[in-house]
Amino acid sequence: MAGRGEVVTGGREAYFFIAPLLLFVFAFIVFPIAGTFFSSFFSDVTFMGKKFIFLSNYTHAFSDPGFRQAFGFTLTFIAVAVPLELFIGTAFAVILDQELPLRGLWRACVLIPWAIPSAVSARIWQLIYNYGYGLANFIAVHSGLADGPVNWTGTASGSFIALLAADVWKTAPFVALIVLAGLQAVPSDLKAQARVDRATSFQVFRLVTLPLLKPVLTVALLFRTIDTLRIFDVIYVLTGGGPGGSTTSVSLYAYNYFAGGDFGYGSAVSMLLFMVSFGLSWLYVRLAGFGEAA
Template sequence: MSHPVAERAPHSGGAAKSGHRGTKVRRQRVRAAWLFLAPMLVTLAMVAGWPLLRTFYFSFTDASLADTGRAALIGFENYLVYDDGAWYGLLTDPVWWTSVWNTVFFSVTSVSLEVVFGVIVALLLNAEFRGRMLVRAAVLIPWAIPTIVSAKMWAWMLNDQFGIINHLLMMLGIIDAPLAWTADADLSMWAVIMVDVWKTIPFVALLVLAALQMLPSDCYEAAEVDGIHPVKVFFRVTLPLITPALMVAVIFRLLDALRVFDVIYVLTSNSTNTMTMSIYARQQLVEFQDVGYGSAASTLLFLIIALITVLYLYLGRRQLGVDQ
């Protein structure tokens, strides 16, 4: 009778050899992946990395747009400095904090509305009806229109003198006098949010629709047989299954909303009521020609977006139960 250890020895050697081959193949794949990614990483470093580093550098200088070559290092004075018994700098500027609040409010409100209406539109487009493909194509039109064009189009429609929005609302008896949608402090932010939501709902709807198309039909057939209400089926079955797609939509839209510039600048220009961090940085850089102060604002904008993105991804991974 042969010894058990002797019988297992050849098998163990084969497993070790196979594992070594697997490790070698894995290393080769990793090297090949880095080789293919190298051109993109080099291009990204030149296009995005170098300007970002220069922005960080200028934020610690007194650079002016007239002559950036004579910039002198001043440390953190653009951010915060104590001089003659008072604090100065970006972190003490009330207009900056107003722009931060406007950006956060705009981002949270617009992305929340886009997710809600995007899911509703996706559910409607996922249903079977005549002309569905035509409707799907039509829904994408707002997303296909360039942002500057759509913002200018809405600026004309929201005009308080000859805008069609006021005309329709007055015809329906909803308002008695024209409203200054983009000039009124109480309406301007909501007008901007409305335009942004109108444009970006198709993006969210498209991602959610793709997720709905991949859902298994067995669960819905079983729910129909059991007589479960469709609303309960949505919250218990559909919503958990499309959560990963919703997270992708939210993170992309949140990144866009936090750095929003074009739609707000076209509609309300430099109005403090709707000024975001991007518009504030542009105002300091271009209009006031203070490159150092504007670079400090841009740096804080980058850090805030990076922090919110990392936090969102971390919480999302925990919610989905992904291993860290």
């Protein structure tokens, strides 16, 4: 890496320039996490006073049916939603990478769902699924696909699929954006060379483009997994965690405890969420080999 612009001195200067960022990270990330971690060792309920109970909040979480249900739901949702988002997002990116007429317009259109705040888009989906006047039932009934209106969010699996559609619709554009940037970094002479060697379009994609996209896809996977792990707004608006608690995410579960005044248990649940997302991030980064010389 040695080059003309190499900085030889200036350790102190560097700290000075990095200080605002470090300050920001400490004030808004490290400090709150440490605070949550600290408070997770306490029975900190507004109406009971504070008491050190060490790991009791954590042991309680593992035997708490509500937490287990929420944890199971969240992991299942990630396992289904994230691969779907990556697949659809990559497909969009590949299409948008082609020399299409009005390409700029299509790109902007695909990004719209991502630009809409989640609470607003969840509200839109709620109106689509509405039993009495929703678009989904309008189409189902008028096209003859269903005899009468369908209660889309009436079962655990129905709610799951409803949430899945709303979430994938919103976040696949984000994946498309990242992958599109990656696609544009793939040297076109490599692809041209492969074509000279009589590779089909699919082979070019699979053998040339895809391997070069690996770092970008890993980043997308990482972002989407962590983001889905803390899913809250779509669920809060769309199903409220129902029916029968079947779509309660860990974040929503923790939120309910904070609202009820139990800051200790709410913190422990949040910390478990943080640990899982930290562990997953570490795993992804290891697997993608970011740590090695790139």
